[in-house]
Amino acid sequence: MQQIAIGIDLGGTQVRAALVDEHGGILARAAEPTDALAGPDRVLAQICGLTDGLFAASNPASVVGVGVSAPGPLDTVAGVASNIPTLSGFVDFPLKAELQKRFPFPVDLENDAIAAAIGEWQFGAGKGLDNLVYVTVSTGIGGGVVSDGRVVRGRKGMAAHVGHMSVVPNGELCPCGNRGCFEAYGSGTAFARRAQMRAMESSGTTIGSDGGAIDSRGVFAAARDGDRLANQLIDEEAEILGRGFTSLIHIFSPDIIVMGGGLSHEFDRLQPGIQAYITQWAMPAFKDVKVVLAALDQNSGLVGAAALAFLTGKGVRT
């Protein structure tokens, strides 16, 4: 009999649910905008509504469990959401216990970037490997790590906040309140901000010339059209990411770095610069570590949450 797991990806914008098979295949899926201001009861009802809908449509025979990916900071050891900035009312909220009340299957809860790392490890770019660092480069920078075939969780399950390693002393202000974090330099937001500033200072660039807001996508489009500043900005971004990834390579000794998130949609343009940095500057034993594109794209977390439910169902202590 085919076994399936339910994956839930609870985000500040969308809540998504999927029935996932043992090979990471999505059998059925549903999504709706998160009612982010309505409080936990309503959001939990959304999750149940989505899964009920999937069940009614496909009536799966054997469900091993439910995996839920949620934005941090999430104490996954206690199962408590400390304070999710994008979701009202999730303050010291016993998310795991409340979910468990609503499902007749075992519930697993995971920080979103760690869930994505599990997805890439079990079913994506890191399949079959024992050591990987997943980095999502998007509005912010998040991460998840598998080392020696185990998920690195740490105290409260809060490891791998890789966006908040310091890369410049007293540097740019980071959303976390500190200055100089990797996220404050390498994220898509930081990249777009840099583009905005530099386009204003510069003549002869097409970036921002239509008067509209400058976003990452526009810079990459301009670069493809040969814009010099755009290409320079992207090369700098690749160097920033390459330097940060090299730090993570020295810190975790992964087999590969898996890059996901919004900026990874421009992976082909960024990869050579990132890889060149690693090859040149990593210590000899680490120079051959490759950066690869996430295989599951925006489904890393959704499928990863289901993958976690499968692992728990098999009694694998991840």
Add this chain to the structure above:
Amino acid sequence: MQQIAIGIDLGGTQVRAALVDEHGGILARAAEPTDALAGPDRVLAQICGLTDGLFAASNPASVVGVGVSAPGPLDTVAGVASNIPTLSGFVDFPLKAELQKRFPFPVDLENDAIAAAIGEWQFGAGKGLDNLVYVTVSTGIGGGVVSDGRVVRGRKGMAAHVGHMSVVPNGELCPCGNRGCFEAYGSGTAFARRAQMRAMESSGTTIGSDGGAIDSRGVFAAARDGDRLANQLIDEEAEILGRGFTSLIHIFSPDIIVMGGGLSHEFDRLQPGIQAYITQWAMPAFKDVKVVLAALDQNSGLVGAAALAFLTGKGVRT
């Protein structure tokens, strides 16, 4: 019957051996200067000579195994020393197999900073905890990590080269060849170099006023005598360490940071500044993580190597 393990700490300056009991107590010890230029055969003979001497003196009843701590880079998965800079001839040398030929007990091999982390975890400042980051701040900066009750080893067992995370883009030259590493700013060597430069630029300091070489110890002594520059240099060093440790707290989510190495002999003077940085700048969920002094001092690696042998003997996959 009392079980013991043999701990070996192979360093570029000294090779040390100890018989260690199950509580981390050193029952007998011996050491001699490493014949660092003589090649692996001679160094292995030194190790055997030291342990033979310990055995002759104490005739231990039940030996569970031998743990060997050695300087990296060491591929502990393959058991091979890739290229130990401080020991001639240890190039692609099958250190574990060669050691195993010489001992009738199981041999474990570990990178020195990871061995020290294991020592602090099993018998030192991190006893009973599941998550710790050990950082040795000395000539260089090295590290070892225990996460979720397991040693983080990574590909080739080379994880936790925490001294080579980048902290300043294109910053000071690091012995690794890159620029701007944590080691190039935070190590004892970097601290002494900074003291040297600043003492030359500065009047009214007693640092270096006797014309001798400036070392860390001298700066701390001057600070205790009220020297203003010395105290300023130490406060800056505490900030550099605090910033680096905060990055590691975000990356690993440890219960504690354990500081060892030469500079840890001045822990009492450095700790308030380091802790203040963490409390001020770590993200809310991490502000309460404490930095503590290594309990085993220069024996962390020696006792840690023996601790590893005990764990292996018990069938614990670390």
